[in-house]
Amino acid sequence: MNLRVLVLINSAAVAISLSAVNYYFQHKWYDMIITFLVTLISSYIVFYYLIEKYIYSRIKLIYKLIHNLKLGRDLRDALGEHVTANPIKDVENEVKEWARIKKTEIDDLRKQEKFRRDFLSNISHEFKTPLFAIQGYIEALQDDGFDDREMAEQFLKKASKNVDRLSYLIKDLDEISKLESGEIPINYSKFKINDLIKEVFESLEFKARDHNIKLIFKQKYDDGIYVNADREKIRQVLVNLIDNSFKYGKEGGSTSVSLFTLHDQVLVEVTDDGLGIEEKNLPRLFERFFRTDTSRSRQIGGSGLGLAIVKHIVEAHQQNINVRSTEGVGSTFGFTLQKVKQALPFPNIPVLKS
Known part of the structure; x- marks a missing residue:
């Protein structure tokens, strides 16, 4: 009007x-x-x-x-100049849209502020734990004066482990920062995902034996399935997911990797029969420093950034990652990759002789 x-x-x-x-x-x-x-x-x-x-x-x-x-x-x-026949109606629509956008921005800012506070709290705690341990061992060595050489060697080994933990933490923080900013490029190449999984299994064979966990990759996946992705980064995804299954798996359990070919994608699933994850924790599982069981996580170590790095790598490939889990039964992490279609070979046509 x-x-x-x-x-x-x-x-x-x-x-x-x-x-x-x-x-x-x-x-x-x-x-x-x-x-x-x-x-x-x-x-x-x-x-x-x-x-x-x-x-x-x-x-x-x-x-x-x-x-x-x-x-x-x-x-x-x-x-050019925008001319409207009904500025009152347009103003109403513009103000409603502006209010909606501002409300969304405010909600996002609140979430970011909460995330920032949690992140600073977590990273402070992650750094303080090994630093205080190192400080304690050094002070004990200084007070002892290296009189008890056996004790000194034990303390130095424990301090060295905490230094390694700090190094892993800094390395993972640097990597996840570069992934988020896009500083680390994705170098796409065509390769067999089957072969990569077998290589990862071989590299983790001794670690699986230490945890008394059996690695399973069924023979039906021997046929080559080609994907287009960054081979080394997908190797890191597989290593992180399988290593995570070791940490939260059960004694004498197993970790299996399965492949499912979709229309233009390949679904890779890593399944364990370990502790499982509570349903309420699933949405936060890929957050930095999030731990489902803090006491056990401290014992098994790790930077707390492994799954966050996995998520960033998969999303940098424009693909998806998901998790499903049942407490006491186990967990399955699945991610997709772009499938490469193979050209069909020409059939052998017999030549007719005259």
Whole structure:
């Protein structure tokens, strides 16, 4: 509804009211019609002037400011002056959209602030634990004066382990920072995912034996399945997921890797029969430093960034990763990769001799 129609409706309402009052007292149709026409015209002129001058022009100015701020000067100049037939309706829509966007931005800022506080708290705790341990061992060695050589060697070994833990933490933090900023490029290449899984199994064979966990990759996956991805980064994903299954697996258990060919993707699943994860913890599993069992996580070590790195690598490939788990039964981590279609070989056509 534009301005003229709005003013005409209001003027007509006033004119009808006054003409009805005139007819009530005068009982003359002629006077009622004259009153109606005079009131309609005068009301229309007065209302139009007042609304245009004090309300409508200011609404148009507000709309123009909002519109220009949203588009930006360069884009506005390229498109030309935006002309609208109904700025009141447009202002209403613009303000609603602006309010929705601002609410979303505020919610995002609150989430980011909470994430920042949690991250700083976690990283402070992760650094303090090995640092205090190292400090304690060094002070004990200084007080002892290396008189007990056997104890000194034990303390030095423990301090060395905590130094290694700090090194792993710093290395993982640096890697995840570069992954987030895109500093580490994805070097795509075509390779057999089957062969890579077998290589990872071979590299983790002794570690699996130490944890008394059996690695399973079924023979049905011997046929080559080609994918297009960064081979070394996918190796890191597999190592992190399988190593994670060792940490939270059960004694005498197993870790299996399965492949499923989809339309244009390959689904890789790493399954263990370990402790499992509570359903409430699943949405936060890929967060940095998130641990489902803090006491056990301290015992088994690790930086707490392994799954976060896995998620960043998979998403850098424009693919997805998910997890499903049942407490006391085990967990399955699955991620997709781009499948490479193989050209079909030409059939051998017998040559007919004349």
